[in-house]
Amino acid sequence: MLRTQRIMDVMKEKKYIYLQSTTSIPHFYLSKPRLPQEKYIYDYTYYYDWLRQRENVLAEYHLSTNSRLILTNKVLCIKTANKAWGESVKILPLRQINDVETHFQRLLLPLIIGGIVAPLSMIGFFLHITTSMWLSFALSISGIFLMYYGWVGAYQLKITAYQSLQFNYFIDFKSAKLDEFMDKVQKLLSLQKEKYELG
Numbered sequence: 001m002l003r004t005q006r007i008m009d010v011m012k013e014k015k016y017i018y019l020q021s022t023t024s025i026p027h028f029y030l031s032k033p034r035l036p037q038e039k040y041i042y043d044y045t046y047y048y049d050w051l052r053q054r055e056n057v058l059a060e061y062h063l064s065t066n067s068r069l070i071l072t073n074k075v076l077c078i079k080t081a082n083k084a085w086g087e088s089v090k091i092l093p094l095r096q097i098n099d100v101e102t103h104f105q106r107l108l109l110p111l112i113i114g115g116i117v118a119p120l121s122m123i124g125f126f127l128h129i130t131t132s133m134w135l136s137f138a139l140s141i142s143g144i145f146l147m148y149y150g151w152v153g154a155y156q157l158k159i160t161a162y163q164s165l166q167f168n169y170f171i172d173f174k175s176a177k178l179d180e181f182m183d184k185v186q187k188l189l190s191l192q193k194e195k196y197e198l199g
Helices: 108-126 135-150 174-197
Strands: 015-023 028-031 059-062 069-071 073-082 086-093 095-103 154-161 166-171
Touching: 028 108, 059 174, 069 135, 069 174, 095 174
Parallel strands: none
Antiparallel strands: 015 028, 059 069, 069 073, 073 086, 095 154, 154 166
């Protein structure tokens, strides 16, 4: 380990500090820092982690009663609450998001289950195969309801991230506020892409 010995001379006129090493390292002249006389305001175009800047919440939208989206300068935060698992928070940096979109999708699982249960229950009801007629009738109604629920479908928020990762979240209903939120997200994503291309 190199040991440096600080002494020698302080040149008060030029405000220099002379450092001499006991080893074969060359000498260094370091200028004494001067304090600025004026106040400066810095505006950072790029956000770095070491700056530890406070996040500015630009927009917020409730997808449903248990989930909401929070958009900041750097991240898209998804907060979901569940009675069984509690509250979970997923934070996606904007630079890692490729696309965000809403789309309508029919629910395949209720369609498949309802399409199997309803016909079989009706056959059992009319042919008197099952022991309980009321059970067959109830299963038939349940199957029809599942088919209707799957056919009606729902809107979903689809987030495509790095390495083709996809996150889907159900939306209670599509509104103008959601469109405004999506516009803000798309603008920030386009800015991030421009910074990446320039950098």
